[in-house]
Amino acid sequence: MNTAITPVGGPELAERAARELEEATAQEIIAWAAETFGDGLCMTSSMADSLMVDLASKVVPGIDVIFLDTGYHFPETIGTRDAVESVYDINLVNVEPSRTVAEQDAALGPRLHGRNPELCCHLRKVEPLQKALAPYSAWLTGLRREDSAARRDTPVVQWDRRKRMTKVNPIARWTQEQVDSHIAEHGVLVNPLQYDGYPSIGCEPCTRRVAPGEDPRSGRWSGTGRTECGIHV
Numbered sequence: 459m460n461t462a463i464t465p466v467g468g469p470e471l472a473e474r475a476a477r478e479l480e481e482a483t484a485q486e487i488i489a490w491a492a493e494t495f496g497d498g499l500c501m502t503s504s505m506a507d508s509l510m511v512d513l514a515s516k517v518v519p520g521i522d523v524i525f526l527d528t529g530y531h532f533p534e535t536i537g538t539r540d541a542v543e544s545v546y547d548i549n550l551v552n553v554e555p556s557r558t559v560a561e562q563d564a565a566l567g568p569r570l571h572g573r574n575p576e577l578c579c580h581l582r583k584v585e586p587l588q589k590a591l592a593p594y595s596a597w598l599t600g601l602r603r604e605d606s607a608a609r610r611d612t613p614v615v616q617w618d619r620r621k622r623m624t625k626v627n628p629i630a631r632w633t634q635e636q637v638d639s640h641i642a643e644h645g646v647l648v649n650p651l652q653y654d655g656y657p658s659i660g661c662e663p664c665t666r667r668v669a670p671g672e673d674p675r676s677g678r679w680s681g682t683g684r685t686e687c688g689i690h691v
Contacts, residue, residue: 466495466595467624472617479614484628487614488517491596491626498595499626500524500551502587505538506659508647509637510600511546513628519547524590524597527552528582529559530571530661538649545647553590555582571663575679582661588621596624602632605658606675 471494479487491499500522501514514521525539543550555562562570562581571578591597601612618625629637641648651659655667657674668677 466498467617469617469619472613472615472624475615476613480631482614484513484632485517487626487628488514488598491598491615491624491628492518495594495596495624498593499598500591500594500596501598502526503542503600504659505535505542506649507637507641507652508538508542508546509641510598510629511542511548512640512644512646514598515546515548520549521598522551522594523548524551524553524587526583526587526590527554528661529555530582530663532651532659532662532665534649534651535659538647541647551590553586555586557581569663571661575664575682591621591623594623596626598626598628601627601630602637603630604633606673 475490475494479490482490499518501510502524503511505525511523514523523542527536527539539550539552542548557565562578566577567573570581601609603610603612612627612630614627614630616625616627617623640646649656649659655669656665656677657668658678659665660678664679666677666680668674
């Protein structure tokens with residue numbers, strides 16, 4: 459990872475790129491990001507599947523892939539992370555919070571995720587990612603407009619004001635049918651929980667199975683009214 463990257467981009471570049479790349483393919487959007495940001499480009503993955511890893515690694519071999527190891531993941535998610543690192547041409551960056559789960563429990567009490575999920579997500583996801591992204595100018599995500607109402611207007615390129623960097627969403631326009639088709643056609647690695655009633659996978663204590671017909675993200679923070687961890691808002 460290059461830690462001396464010169465920042466490039468800004469709101470104007472992101473807005474222009476969003477307009478010009480709206481109809482571009484995911485591969486074309488990734489290629490634009492790689493050409494524009496060079497070593498300042500990375501990507502994040504929750505390891506629900508490796509669709510974005512599959513796309514990005516073919517356009518930008520050796521790309522840094524940030525995985526937030528919260529300490530609360532399902533074993534299947536950790537297994538998927540390890541398999542993805544072995545199969546794809548990437549540089550996996552495993553990012554951990556400043557405190558272990560045990561240390562957090564000692565300082566703030568056990569089961570913070572049940573008492574204050576917003577704070578728990580901030581400490582174990584938002585804050586660590588903020589630090590991990592600091593050396594970069596842009597990051598690739600797997601956000602899609604179909605994911606939820608909150609993501610309905612996601613542009614393919616946007617300026618993240620909070621992080622002061624460009625966020626690139628190459629598959630923002632993709633439907634679930636397109637996702638499934640690409641996964642099947644290219645043999646993309648998928649977290650096995652996807653086939654066990656977990657269409658959206660987060661930390662184990664805050665994720666439940668989703669019944670047929672339910673919103674795919676309804677299993678995240680069920681009963682709390684939360685739909686986002688804070689990374690993308």
